[in-house]
Amino acid sequence: MSRQKIFYHTTPIYYVNDVPHVGHAYTTIAADAITRARRLRGHTAFFLTGTDEHGQNIERTAREKGVPPQEYCDGITARFKSLWARLGVEYDDFIRTTDQRHAHGVERFWELLARARTPDGRDAVYRDHYTGWYCPRCEGFKDDGELTQPGNLCIVHELPCEWTEEENYFFRLSAYEDWIRREIENDRIRIEPAGRRNEVLSVIRQGLKDFSVSRARVKWGIKVPGDPEHVLYVWVDALSNYITALGFADRGERYRSFWEGASERLHLMGKEIIRFHCLYWPAMLKAAGLPAPTRIFAHGWLTRGGKKLSKTTGNVIDADQLITAYGADAVRYFFLREGSFGQDWDYTDDAFVGRFDADLANDLGNLVSRALTMAIRYCDGRSPARPVPMPKTSGIEEELQNDASRAALVAEIYGRYEALDFSGALIRIWNLIGRLNQRIVARAPWEMAKDPARREELHDFLYRLIEGIRVVTVLFSPVMPNAACKIMGMLGVTEETARSLDWGLVDPGVSFGPVEPLFPRIRSKKHDSAQKATRNVESKGEKGGGEKMPDDQKSNTVATDSVDDRIDIAEFARIDLRVARIIRAERISGANRLLKLEVDLGNETRQIVAGIAEAYEPEQLAGRKIALVANLKPARLRGIESNGMLLAASVDGRPVLCTFDADVPVGMPIK
Ligand code: ME8
Numbered sequence: 001m002s003r004q005k006i007f008y009h010t011t012p013i014y015y016v017n018d019v020p021h022v023g024h025a026y027t028t029i030a031a032d033a034i035t036r037a038r039r040l041r042g043h044t045a046f047f048l049t050g051t052d053e054h055g056q057n058i059e060r061t062a063r064e065k066g067v068p069p070q071e072y073c074d075g076i077t078a079r080f081k082s083l084w085a086r087l088g089v090e091y092d093d094f095i096r097t098t099d100q101r102h103a104h105g106v107e108r109f110w111e112l113l114a115r116a117r118t119p120d121g122r123d124a125v126y127r128d129h130y131t132g133w134y135c136p137r138c139e140g141f142k143d144d145g146e147l148t149q150p151g152n153l154c155i156v157h158e159l160p161c162e163w164t165e166e167e168n169y170f171f172r173l174s175a176y177e178d179w180i181r182r183e184i185e186n187d188r189i190r191i192e193p194a195g196r197r198n199e200v201l202s203v204i205r206q207g208l209k210d211f212s213v214s215r216a217r218v219k220w221g222i223k224v225p226g227d228p229e230h231v232l233y234v235w236v237d238a239l240s241n242y243i244t245a246l247g248f249a250d251r252g253e254r255y256r257s258f259w260e261g262a263s264e265r266l267h268l269m270g271k272e273i274i275r276f277h278c279l280y281w282p283a284m285l286k287a288a289g290l291p292a293p294t295r296i297f298a299h300g301w302l303t304r305g306g307k308k309l310s311k312t313t314g315n316v317i318d319a320d321q322l323i324t325a326y327g328a329d330a331v332r333y334f335f336l337r338e339g340s341f342g343q344d345w346d347y348t349d350d351a352f353v354g355r356f357d358a359d360l361a362n363d364l365g366n367l368v369s370r371a372l373t374m375a376i377r378y379c380d381g382r383s384p385a386r387p388v389p390m391p392k393t394s395g396i397e398e399e400l401q402n403d404a405s406r407a408a409l410v411a412e413i414y415g416r417y418e419a420l421d422f423s424g425a426l427i428r429i430w431n432l433i434g435r436l437n438q439r440i441v442a443r444a445p446w447e448m449a450k451d452p453a454r455r456e457e458l459h460d461f462l463y464r465l466i467e468g469i470r471v472v473t474v475l476f477s478p479v480m481p482n483a484a485c486k487i488m489g490m491l492g493v494t495e496e497t498a499r500s501l502d503w504g505l506v507d508p509g510v511s512f513g514p515v516e517p518l519f520p521r522i523r524s525k526k527h528d529s530a531q532k533a534t535r536n537v538e539s540k541g542e543k544g545g546g547e548k549m550p551d552d553q554k555s556n557t558v559a560t561d562s563v564d565d566r567i568d569i570a571e572f573a574r575i576d577l578r579v580a581r582i583i584r585a586e587r588i589s590g591a592n593r594l595l596k597l598e599v600d601l602g603n604e605t606r607q608i609v610a611g612i613a614e615a616y617e618p619e620q621l622a623g624r625k626i627a628l629v630a631n632l633k634p635a636r637l638r639g640i641e642s643n644g645m646l647l648a649a650s651v652d653g654r655p656v657l658c659t660f661d662a663d664v665p666v667g668m669p670i671k
Contacts, residue, residue, distance in 0.1 A: 006261055007035075007266065008246075009266050009268065010266070010267050011027045012052075013096075015051075015057065016053050021311065022316070022319045023301070023302050023310070023316075025083065025087060025331070025335070026335050027269060027270065028089050030341065031047055031049065032090060032091070032478075033336060034266075034417060034418075036478035040477070040501075047090070047091050048094075048095060051077045052097055053098045054221040059218065087323065088329070097222075097237055097238060104244070105240060106236075107225050109240050109243070110232065114225075127170070128210075133147060133164070135156070139235060142154060157312050168213070169227075170210045171211055171283070174208050176283035176286055180283055181201065184200060184278070189293060190294060191274070191295075192295070192297045192298070213233045214231065214232055215230065215234075216230055222237050236280075236284070243259055243290070264295055265291070266293070266296075269296070270301060274298045297341075297420050300341070300345060302339070303347070305590075330356050333359070338352075338355060338423070356519065359430060361519045361522070365517070367437050367440075368515075369518075371466060378462065381513065383507060383512065387464065395443075396439055396468065397461070397468050400468045401464060406471070406503060422479065433472055445461055448461070467506055473487045473498075474500065486516065491506060574631075576630040576631035577628070577629060577630070577647075578669055578670060579660070579665065579670060580600060580628040580644075580646075582597055582598070582624050583598040585597045588609070591637075593611045593614055594609050595613045595618060601667050602665070602666045602667020606644050607642070608628070608646065609641075611655065615656070616655075625659065625666070627646065629644055646658075
């Protein structure tokens with residue numbers, strides 16, 4: 001166990017100009033998961049979220065609805081809190097910019113800014129006249145480069161900006177340019193992913209301009225101390241939440257531990273607001289003599305139909321509906337598993353259902369129900385005796401029982417969580433789940449059960465299987481806390497054991513069960529076979545390959561421990577496998593993982609869609625020979641027809657093409 005550290009994790013505080021949607025849930029689930037992961041690792045972590053309730057936008061929306069602004073904010077904030085409760089998000093505090101404690105903290109912060117001197121000895125805050133374009137949705141001033149013409153539209157919201165002229169207070173950001181650049185270059189303020197860091201550095205290279213920190217026309221906000229004609233610019237108000245929530249106003253214990261004393265002060269957010277967080281916020285903190293954030297992670301946007309989810313454009317996915325239909329854990333799993341956290345990715349209902357059935361119902365659900373049903377049946381409903389010697393076989397259960405190899409696996413998975421590579425962590429965990437499933441098929445405990453002389457072997461295997469499931473469950477618990485709790489309940493383990501990654505903690509003799517369904521399949525098996533080709537291509541094939549678990553619809557609730565998965569040669573012969581040559585490959589817009597390939601089969605040319613874009617550049621592929629399933633029914637992926645499926649292995653989720661070790665003619669059957 002590494003030395004205990006203190007972490008502070010925040011989401012943006014969300015505008016209350018409309019109800020929450022899945023985009024907000026995305027950041028919040030991620031913050032919840034990293035907080036849980038760090039606590040499992042033995043660290044102390046504080047997780048803050050909240051709502052941004054001031055500003056022109058909110059004032060206008062409340063007016064349009066005919067309610068006083070505070071009443072309007074109360075209603076929407078309650079919706080955010082209820083969504084977080086439904087999603088199993090456990091924040092440590094929820095800050096609202098209309099809280100008294102926030103106003104007090106902001107006033108203290110302003111007092112520090114108002115008397116601050118820049119590194120070159122000038123006032124950090126000064127009064128000046130402002131003229132320029134202002135986007136009321138961003139609540140931000142826009143340079144020419146941030147406008148689209150005609151119409152001076154904001155590039156984020158695609159809505160007209162307003163020409164603004166007023167006397168304002170300004171913050172002398174320009175004087176902090178060198179300091180910010182150095183902090184970012186030296187990773188004292190770590191901006192991730194790397195592309196965003198470069199983007200911010202390039203903005204700095206173009207020169208930082210001072211910005212206005214007060215608004216004379218806006219009424220719904222915190223008044224500038226000593227000048228009630230002005231309210232504080234909403235971003236100064238909003239950014240301060242990260243310290244006011246900790247009790248900055250009187251520099252309380254929480255503020256000292258989790259801001260000043262934290263090993264990491266991590267702000268999570270979508271990529272559109274990094275400038276505020278990477279430039280304005282650190283510079284203001286520096287001026288006030290306070291520590292800056294140490295890490296800023298800007299994740300990508302969720303899109304649907306290639307367009308950003310957004311309240312303004314009405315392109316939203318209702319998180320409540322998804323939870324009602326599939327449960328909170330499935331929603332959490334899908335959003336953290338499906339896309340790469342730093343990148344944009346497109347949501348489809350089909351992908352959601354496909355992943356639910358494949359990963360949750362089949363892989364995880366079947367593993368748990370099979371293992372427990374067998375343990376109940378073959379060990380009289382109780383955990384078998386703890387086997388002391390290492391197993392002679394070399395399977396995943398040996399890797400998990402062995403302290404050194406388990407520690408390496410755990411460190412790797414935690415490393416991915418810490419890097420906010422949620423899909424990477426989950427791919428690795430599902431690889432373990434796939435291997436546990438394969439071991440059930442390979443060791444065939446139902447055969448052992450027929451022979452009384454193999455009783456000990458059977459009990460040893462089942463004990464290790466159950467322990468393996470427990471360890472894997474601890475590992476995914478930051479993402480799916482409810483499912484983890486349910487599984488631990490079925491295993492009858494103590495709360496402490498449910499959080500531990502040590503081996504051999506399931507107590508012999510403890511009663512198991514009853515076995516409850518975890519993730520009942522959404523689609524029928526019939527529908528699934530029709531879709532299988534589609535899924536195989538889309539899902540990157542990261543499930544570890546090898547034998548598949550029986551695919552019985554009821555297998556999530558009923559044990560299928562005597563099913564023989566093997567096929568006969570006649571069944572195999574129905575698959576028309578052939579050597580094909582890739583003629584050309586190209587990316588598919590809006591589908592990060594897919595490539596469209598044109599392949600030569602000797603007597604015909606085919607178009608196929610393959611889920612290999614994350615591992616292969618299109619230019620690398622022309623001329624390569626591949627193995628192709630040639631008699632697969634056509635499927636449409638992202639609207640593009642696919643006439644066949646290439647074969648690939650999967651190494652930690654990265655597809656690796658099957659190739660030939662000698663030259664083979666195109667079109668030749670593979671047997
Ligand atoms: O910007 N994809 O609030 P906001 C991914 N109040 N994430 C998304 C998303 C999408 N399509 N849509 C929203 C504000 N988000 C300010 C923040 S912080 C001091 C003030 C998430 O309600 C993402 O985290 O517009 C994004 O940064 C945030 O919601 C914007 O929320």
